[in-house]
Amino acid sequence: MLILAGPTGGGDEHHGAPHHPERPARIGAVMAGVEDLRLGEELVTLEAPPAPVDDLARVHRLPYLDEMESFCARGGGDLDPDTYARPGSWEAARRAAGAGLAAAAALRAHGDGVGLVVARPPGHHAEADRAMGFCLLNNVAVTAASLTAVGERVLIVDWDVHHGNGTQSIFWDDPRVLYVSTHQWPLFPGTGRAVEVGGVTALGLTVNVPLPAGATGDVVRQAVDHVAGPVVDRFAPDWVLVSCGFDAHRDDPLGELALSSGDFARLATDVAGYAPGPGRVLLFLEGGYDLAALRTSTAATLGALLGGGDRPEEPTSGGPGGDQVRATALRRDRAVHVAGESAPMDL
């Protein structure tokens, strides 16, 4: 069963200049990928209600939320060279965040299925008090925080081509959340080095695997398995949330990784294996700006998770980065050790 929250953000409520890649048509491409699976009664669609401010305030500072709301109400504008807000953006962003909350609640109620949040604007670059990288509110973080608030332990896997600086910073010191990111390096936003391993109260619970341009699916899977796998096993998550950016696809105009839709299918299967049981995997749309790749990657990913086989592109292998993955594991261990040695004794 697919529990789909949304779609939301596919209209005119949040749009930039005509050339802007983070555009409403992305939602249509993802939905086309869902429809390709012909799920019939196995598809449950949920409304995406605006997230309550109390939920947003778990990860965003109230003055930021107030300022963003009033900024949009005044007509909005460009927030930085990449990021925009329009009069309808505040409502759109709240719905994108609310979609995750609705999907998590439905998964819990059903006790089965896979969740998918089809919403924009995306979220993983948004920090506690800053919009950036097309993101206004951090959707995956809002849902993760709602789960930790009731005692759950949350793994966030972020396979977007860009590092999720916002998610990392929000949970930097939170021992209830394990954040794992594979991403192209160097690339926007400039964070996500292997030695970024978490704060003193969550040491080792941030896992970054930077990868060179051209890295293929086998390298990304190796990164998740070899570097993150042992940490995930020790962490024992109750939930697996995925910052599901399809801009690591080889056809994407904003990155230079070389994955195919078949790679996302394999990655999804690997990552879902970290869930403690059914109904505990929830995917959030992040990046992905080539509409055809968005469609095929959505279908392949969901097909793999739901037991289907829609995989129009073969998995890739042979790209660079294997050595870097092995080096990352060593550099991480050293960074955790050094930070632990210098941590205050009473911690």
Add this chain to the structure above:
Amino acid sequence: MPPTRIPTTIAVGFDGSPDAVRALAWAAGLAATTGARLVVIHAVGLLEHAGIAGRSTAHREAVLGTAAGAGLGPERVEWSVADGDPCSVLLRATEGPDPADLLVVGSRGAGGHPGSVLGSTSLELAERVRTPLVIVPEGHPVTVP
């Protein structure tokens, strides 16, 4: 409190806007006067990386020309391009092993909206930076400090 000292490395944010040119000229003039090194920093965002927005390479010659006009030779100017949003990139320039000890920006940059912190790199920096910050105001005459 440590005594005030003359900065040895001045970082200035540059996005090609008129305010950034003004800030660059002011910072270059100060560097020429004090003997400091000038690091001109350009943040590359998602759109610029993808070639959808203007490329930073177009700025480099203009930067050197402006610095020369303020009396600062190219040997004292470092052109630095870094991935990230402008605020984060400039904050990183004031941290790490070789940090700038003075940061200079224009008041608005290419974005910015009157009455709002959102979209204003200079106001965000004023809230976050731990290094002395100079915000060269809009309309300030481009003269050597």
